[in-house]
Amino acid sequence: MPRPASMASEQSPLLPxxxxxxxxxxxxxxxxxxxxxxxxxxxxxxxxxxxxxGAVIVLAVWAQHGQQTAGHGSxxxxxxxxxxxxxxxxxxxxxxxxxxxxxVDGLPEDDTxxxxxxxxxxxRTRSSNSLVTDSAAGATAFACGKKSYNGAISVLPDHExxxxxxxxxxxxxxxxxxxxxxxxxxxTPACFASHVLGxxxxxxxxxxxxxxxxxxxxVDLMLGGGRCHFLPNTTAGSCRMDDVxxxxxxxxxxxxxxxxxxxxxxxxxxxxxxxxPMLGLFAPNDVPFELDRRDMNDVYPSLSEMxxxxxxxxxxxxxxxxxxxxxxxxxxxxxxxxxxxDPAAQVHEVLEYDKAFKAVVDFIGQSKTETVLVATSDHETxxxxxxxxxxxxxxxxxxYPRVLANASASCERLAAALQDYVAHRPSSxxxxxxxxxxxxxxxxxxxxxxxATDEELALLVKDPEASINTFAAIISLRAxxxxxxxxxxxxxxxxxxxxxPETDMIxxxxxNTDVGxxxxxxxxxxxxxxxxxxxxKMGKTNLEAxxxxxxxxxxxxEYHIAEERMRF
Numbered sequence: 001m002p003r004p005a006s007m008a009s010e011q012s013p014l015l016p017x018x019x020x021x022x023x024x025x026x027x028x029x030x031x032x033x034x035x036x037x038x039x040x041x042x043x044x045x046x047x048x049x050x051x052x053x054g055a056v057i058v059l060a061v062w063a064q065h066g067q068q069t070a071g072h073g074s075x076x077x078x079x080x081x082x083x084x085x086x087x088x089x090x091x092x093x094x095x096x097x098x099x100x101x102x103x104v105d106g107l108p109e110d111d112t113x114x115x116x117x118x119x120x121x122x123x124r125t126r127s128s129n130s131l132v133t134d135s136a137a138g139a140t141a142f143a144c145g146k147k148s149y150n151g152a153i154s155v156l157p158d159h160e161x162x163x164x165x166x167x168x169x170x171x172x173x174x175x176x177x178x179x180x181x182x183x184x185x186x187x188t189p190a191c192f193a194s195h196v197l198g199x200x201x202x203x204x205x206x207x208x209x210x211x212x213x214x215x216x217x218x219v220d221l222m223l224g225g226g227r228c229h230f231l232p233n234t235t236a237g238s239c240r241m242d243d244v245x246x247x248x249x250x251x252x253x254x255x256x257x258x259x260x261x262x263x264x265x266x267x268x269x270x271x272x273x274x275x276x277p278m279l280g281l282f283a284p285n286d287v288p289f290e291l292d293r294r295d296m297n298d299v300y301p302s303l304s305e306m307x308x309x310x311x312x313x314x315x316x317x318x319x320x321x322x323x324x325x326x327x328x329x330x331x332x333x334x335x336x337x338x339x340x341x342d343p344a345a346q347v348h349e350v351l352e353y354d355k356a357f358k359a360v361v362d363f364i365g366q367s368k369t370e371t372v373l374v375a376t377s378d379h380e381t382x383x384x385x386x387x388x389x390x391x392x393x394x395x396x397x398x399x400y401p402r403v404l405a406n407a408s409a410s411c412e413r414l415a416a417a418l419q420d421y422v423a424h425r426p427s428s429x430x431x432x433x434x435x436x437x438x439x440x441x442x443x444x445x446x447x448x449x450x451x452a453t454d455e456e457l458a459l460l461v462k463d464p465e466a467s468i469n470t471f472a473a474i475i476s477l478r479a480x481x482x483x484x485x486x487x488x489x490x491x492x493x494x495x496x497x498x499x500x501p502e503t504d505m506i507x508x509x510x511x512n513t514d515v516g517x518x519x520x521x522x523x524x525x526x527x528x529x530x531x532x533x534x535x536x537k538m539g540k541t542n543l544e545a546x547x548x549x550x551x552x553x554x555x556x557x558e559y560h561i562a563e564e565r566m567r568f
Contacts, residue, residue, distance in 0.1 A: 080324035080371040081169075081523055082311075082360050085142070085188055086353050087135060088335025090380025090491050096343065096481070097350040099386070103401035113350075114358040115375070120497040121508045123515060125379045125490065128157050132490045135335065136199040138378025138512060139191035145516035145527060153187065153196045153205065161195040161538050163530025165519045166326055170218040172525045173323040175276070175314050178219060179306045181287040182332035183226025184209065188378065192328055193219050195534060202229050203240050210250040210279070214537035215530070217254055220276045221313060223306045224332075225283035227260055237284050250279055265301045271312025278313065280306075289333055289410040291348040303331055304356040311363045324369050326523060329356060337410075338381030341472040341483040344407035344447075346384070357496070364498055372500040372522060376515055377493035383484025388477070396480060403479035406448025411475070414446045415468035422464045435461050447475050 086093075098113055127137035128147040140148045140155070144162035148155060156162050170176050178189045185202040194208035206229045211217030228239035230246040240246075250256040257275040259265055265282055268274050287293060287300050294302075301309075307329050314325040331353035337345035357375060364371045389395045418438060425434065435457045442460075443452045456474055460467050469486075476483060495515065497503050506518050520527045 076370040078318075078322055078324050078369055079523070080314075080318075080367070080369055081326050081519065082363075082371065082373045083142070083326070083328045083519060084353075084357060084360065084373065084375035084496075085139070085328065085330040086334055086350070086375065086377045087182075087188060087330055087332050088338045088379065088381030088488070089331070089350060089353070089377045090384060090489070090493055092380075092384040092386055093334065093338075093346060093350050094494065096384065096386050097347045097354070099399075100347045100401045100404055101351065104405050113354045114361065115354050115494075115496050118357075118361070118373075118375075118496045118498060119494060120374075120499075120503070121495040121506060121510060122492045123376050123495050123510055123512045124492055125377075125512055132488050133379050133512075134199075134488065135187040135378050136191065139188040141512040142376075142378070142516045142519065143191040144531075145513050145520060147513060151198050151200075153194055153199050153201070154191045155195055155197055159197060161531065161534040163527045163532075163534055164192045164218075165516065165523065165525065165527055166192040166328065167215055167218045168520060168525035168527045168530045169326040169523050170220075171530060172523070173321070174523065174525075175220045175317050175321075175323075175325040176218060177221035177310045177314055177325065177327040178224070178330075179222075179303070179310045179327065180224035180330040180332045181303050181306075182224065182330070182336075183229060183285060184222050184224040184281065185226050185229045186332065188330050188332065189222070189224070189328065195538065202226075203242060203244075206230055206240075206246045207244070207249075210246060210256060211254040212249070214534065217277065220317070221274070221278045221280075221310055221327075223265075223278075223280040223282070223301075223310055225281065225285055225287045227281035228284050230279075230281060239285075247279070247281070262299050262301065265305075265309070268309055268313070271309040271314075271316065274309070274313035274316075276313065276317055282306075286333060286336070289337065289342075289345045289349060289412060290352040291345050291407070291410045292413045294348075302355075303329070303352050304359050307356040308359050308363075311360065315363075315367065315369075318369075324371070326519075329360070331356065335381045336412075338384065339486055340411055340468050341382055341476055341486060342411040343384075343472075343476055343479055343481040344404045345410040345412070347404055361498055370500070371498075372503060373496075373498035374503070374506065374515065374518065375496040376512075378512070379488045380491045380493055381488050382486070383482075383489045383491075385482035385484070388480040388482035390477070399480040400478070403448070403475060407446070407475060408448065409446040411447075411468050411471035414442045414471050415464075417446075418442060418460065418464050418467050431461050442471075443474065447471060449474055449478060451478075 094113065094115065101107065102109065102111055125133050125138060127133040127150050129149040134150040136152055137148050137150045140152050143154050143164035146156060146162055149157055154162050154164050166176050178184065178192060180186065180189050183202065185205040187199045190199065190205045194205045194213065196204050209219060209222065228237055231238040231240065232243040232245045233240045234243050247258060251258050256277045256279045259268065259280045261282065265280060282301055288296060293300050310327055314327060318325050331349060334346065334349040334353060337349050360373050364373060386399050438460050439452055439457055443449050452474060459470050495506055502522060506515055
């Protein structure tokens, strides 16, 4: 029976019609599609996040690898480091030399030295046992990055050895070199390639430098003076205590090439014909003061010549290597001029050091390898002041470069000439005749002083052995140059640099150990690892075996200038 229309009408809100069902099916399909799109979007975002995270990780690993490969940051993996030491040069030495140069060369008052244009900061110099350091403790701070006592050669206050930046650089694959104008066994070069309790142990230092130590050979090139420490005491010109022929040992056992005179140096052709390892000993002891050496250029090479030769030799040797070189260059005899209070010798030593500094700067300018130059002093010597108040006089606000310009010889050379003359003095020569000879041949001709007093000349006649100090006092007085000591002072010393990666670490006022730490940091070498190896192989006991000899000479106590030949 057909339903009434009213009944059908009443059921329509409750029972879905065909159209309504179809509509719902379409809605469900749309919702499903939306959910699928949402899931796909979420999956896509998840995948993108995974890819992005992976990319970030890959980039981070790559960046870290790049940093490790380059050593630090964006620096080149191959790099050179030149470290220069102006032994004994304080700030007053720069002022003295700058004004002298302006006077002699007729330069304007704003003309400066090359060093002035690379001023970087200053260094505090005290050692572990004194506010006034010596060169050994100063060089230990540079080589090891640690403080030690006066007289220590890369040995710490507990008598344990400390590894040097040069030794660590050699172990890491760098080529290494030392260039000095004093003995190559003197305190500064010794600290980079040897370990002894006292700096006077130069016989042992010579052996370690050529490779006869527990680490083997760490140096590839050594140029300087000090030949007497490499010759047996059976040979004329030796200053060794034993009969070991270190020069022969170096060649026969450790493969060194050897040169021992100006002709030998010239044969190196500016570094083009250097066969490493190279040992060049161009003076029996120290290379003469530059003031004197310039008249003996056919006998001795200059600091700047040796520096340029070393740079070229090491550049050639590392041309095919992924490592560069570490080179230490010392203007050694600035210190000696300060010890004898000789201002004329001082200005010429600083000028030659400035010339060597410029040679390194020029090398950096043309080198394809990243190279950084850092230069500083271990201490100041002499307590130099560019003014002098004479006893009984008011201060004079001036000093006189002209006096220094008139000098043609150092006080060291003049004293040696006087002592030689007196040693061969004819018995008939009176003190009056000797006084006249001294005045004419040495004071007027050498110092350029025409008005020496009778008292000054009489003192030279009376005590020729002390004449080096008398000559220095004569010229210093007339130049109005003051000195407070024949030893070292505690004044802060200047730091210079070519600039470059991370050299801001040593900007401003820093400790001398901070300079040493920068050297190993820049080269990215492990000095501590070398220290541990030295302790294991060398041991405190071996070092203590020579302690009695070391301390007997009282390093860090009174210095006997004449006996130790000014080698502080």
